[in-house]
Amino acid sequence: MKSPETAPLSHGDNGDFDVAVIGAGPKGLAMQHALQQHDVSSVLFEARNRAGAFFAPNRINRRTTITPHNLEILPDPALSFQTYLRSRSPSYQRRYPLVRGFPSSDNFRHYLQWLSQHISGLRFSSPIHHLALTPDGHIQLNRQHTVASVVLATGMGAPRDPTGLVRTSDRVIHADEQNTHADWAEFAAEKD
Numbered sequence: 001m002k003s004p005e006t007a008p009l010s011h012g013d014n015g016d017f018d019v020a021v022i023g024a025g026p027k028g029l030a031m032q033h034a035l036q037q038h039d040v041s042s043v044l045f046e047a048r049n050r051a052g053a054f055f056a057p058n059r060i061n062r063r064t065t066i067t068p069h070n071l072e073i074l075p076d077p078a079l080s081f082q083t084y085l086r087s088r089s090p091s092y093q094r095r096y097p098l099v100r101g102f103p104s105s106d107n108f109r110h111y112l113q114w115l116s117q118h119i120s121g122l123r124f125s126s127p128i129h130h131l132a133l134t135p136d137g138h139i140q141l142n143r144q145h146t147v148a149s150v151v152l153a154t155g156m157g158a159p160r161d162p163t164g165l166v167r168t169s170d171r172v173i174h175a176d177e178q179n180t181h182a183d184w185a186e187f188a189a190e191k192d
């Protein structure tokens with residue numbers, strides 16, 4: 001199986017990766033992690049230059065607390081928010097305190113960026129604008145990269161969903177329909 005880190009995406013070849021995940025928010029990162037735990041060849045495309053864009057200070061109040069489903073996004077204790085927080089210095093914890101015992105948006109954004117460093121196959125500054133079905137049933141992204149399935153984890157649509165084949169193919173899975181670890185693990189296991 002090819003490693004997303006070492007295998008360049010060839011242009012126009014079928015089956016470069018089994019799965020492309022689009023969007024490095026909590027759901028996309030959790031999905032990419034689950035796929036890699038099941039040894040599925042996968043790549044994650046993020047439009048912006050880092051993970052967790054939704055939680056940027058200009059987009060969401062930094063005193064916002066993060067809801068439990070976002071906190072419990074990863075089953076892996078080594079990559080949990082609690083593990084991340086324990087690894088931070090006292091000065092970090094003073095500078096970015098929890099809010100009523102819950103992570104603030106700053107805490108959570110920093111966590112997602114840390115998490116993204118522990119997950120391979122991420123391509124930042126790589127917006128996906130267009131999806132199309134190829135004659136042999138694969139999916140082509142931006143008329144460049146070809147994969148077997150796509151997971152759309154684009155959140156509330158920023159910058160926006162790709163055009164083309166988005167709602168019409170059973171090979172395009174919507175992360176907003178996968179709400180638990182079990183859903184992600186089941187999807188990843190099917191691709192294994």
Ligand SMILES: Cc1cc2nc3c(=O)[nH]c(=O)nc-3n(C[C@H](O)[C@H](O)[C@H](O)COP(=O)(O)OP(=O)(O)OC[C@H]3O[C@@H](n4cnc5c(N)ncnc54)[C@H](O)[C@@H]3O)c2cc1C
Binds near residue numbers: 022
């Ligand atoms: C107004 C509002 C307030 C909210 N407040 C809270 C709150 O207080 N606490 C809380 O926990 N949750 C809050 N949420 C919910 C929060 O958005 C979700 O819980 C969480 O961000 C969803 O994660 P996600 O991974 O699905 O999407 P997101 O976090 O939105 O991540 C999607 C990612 O996909 C990328 N992307 C989008 N389109 C493309 C593309 N075409 N190509 C490549 N990349 C792309 C984006 O840049 C982004 O990084 C709020 C939502 C809204 C709308």
